[in-house]
Amino acid sequence: MGFWFRLNLLLFAIAILSTPVLSDLILSKVDRLIDLTSQIARITSTLKVKNAGSGLVSEVLLAFLEFQANNLAYLMATTNEGKGKIKNSGVSLPIEVANPKGMPPALSVYSVSLPKALGEGDTLTLDVLAVFTHALKPFPEKITQADIQLAVFQDSAYYLSPYAVKVQSLSVKLPDARIESFTKIENTKTHGSEIKYGPYENLPPFSYSPVVVHFETNQPFAVAQEYERLKFHIGATYRSQNITILNMKVLKVRVNFPELLFEPRYPIFGGWRTAFTIGYSLPLQDFLFESEGKRFLNISFASPMNELVIDNLIVKVVLPEGSRDLSVSTPFPVKQRQETKISLLDVVGRPVVVLEKANVVPEHNQHFQSFNKLAMLREPFMLISGFFFLFVACIIYVHVDLSISKSSASYLAKQQWDEVQATIQQVESIIKQCLAIHENLEASLRDHSRTGDVQACKTTRKTADGLLKEHSKELKPLLAFLQSSPAAAHILPKVEELVAKERELQERLMAKHSTIVDCYEKKLGGWEIENRVAPQQQKVVALRQEVEDLLDYIDEI
């Protein structure tokens, strides 16, 4: 380990001597805080940048050693316009990888674009957050279960920068435990679990002084080797499923923000692994929005798990069928492609947008958006048409004649019987209509006893008469057919009886009706009416009963 550092130091010494000064910026004050309390190393640097030259400067370069830059998961730079303690209004600046000429080798350089160019003599405060994964290495690599876990971290006490630094200090924050050893150079102090290096003054660009911190940490190093997030954007709700392979970390349950606590079935020691799946549904209105005819989905990208490092993250967003014009915008670069997924009630398949990214840390848990348009009534129509198809099949089955031989005796007999049945049904319906007319007549009589209107009775009788005549005309051909058909032989007498009885009923009812109307006209008393009508009334009732019995009998055949 020591040799490797010395090699780097040698390289930088050469580099320092052979590099021209890049631009006229000077860092007047640099405060760095390296947070090593979890497995993810977070370095927060506050740089006071001053333009000591005469030109306008629109970018600031940040340099990292290549071995560090490989582990760099997240880099963010913000300007701090507020004074003093107001730190919230930081605006995130665009950062790009840069390859300026004349840089020493084994350096990765990033360029931060300033919102407005820095003029001569102006100063600017930049907050840079760099997050590194796999930066803490367990040392020793293998321990027994009873031993304490020690990790080692390497960095530079001097801020590595292409610019000269006037004043700088470094503070390394360790978890509350034992510090095994750390590099002691000038101006090194410890305060509890914090190591302070500095302040150092007037250092040239690319100064580097390696420090190694060896300390105890009790944090589990949960690393998800493959993490797949599957988000179903469905008509009513939004569902997400995660499949991961990792060490487990327990979380707490809180009231306002739902938090999930889960424990593995066995405690997981270093080097062990497990795999699990989590699925949950969320209400749609927190995530899905509509604007200008397009819909967009605004969701968080990485895992909601605490302090998890993900080696390879795959996010699949499944959009409803029929979505078009998909586009995704993320605050950091990802690899993107599109697939199709066939799911329940799908005809063509749902479009899936797949985003891949390596080396993900919780800082990546920011919103990203995807746009689409869609038609929503597809599923009900599919179901409806499915059922309708069943009904149409029924109809076709009933209508289609599937018999093989069309001239066999039984087939012909069946056909004839069908015709007879149809005729009888028609007869029945006509007779039922006649009975309804009888009801009308009786009702008119009752109305008369309420309202005393004789004319109404008469008109009702006239219309009833006309209708009944029509019905008997209709009945004639039907009866003729039944008489001629041999298959109806056994039922014909009953039908004829029915028709005859119904006719008799008609006549009696008509007679009764006219009698009563006459009585009313002559203004005879109630009991007189009763007397005259009584015999007819009895017969009417009896006949009606017989008619109904016959109808029932015919129905049952």
Added chain:
Amino acid sequence: MAPKPITSPVPDSWYPTLSVSMLAIGLVITASFFIYEATSSKRNRSLAKELTTGALASFFLGFGSLFLLLASGIYV
């Protein structure tokens, strides 16, 4: 323009009620369809009546089964 959140056109709490009522209506209409098929003879049948009854029944059954799937948690 500020984006407005999208919710389902039918409130979530209605799903079970809607599914039961639509399925009930659909089944009743299905029953009437089959009764008509069974009792009418070949000549008396009217194709228009069959088709309308079938279409109405399938409409209600379709929506009813969709809401049934949604209410039981299968978010199709």
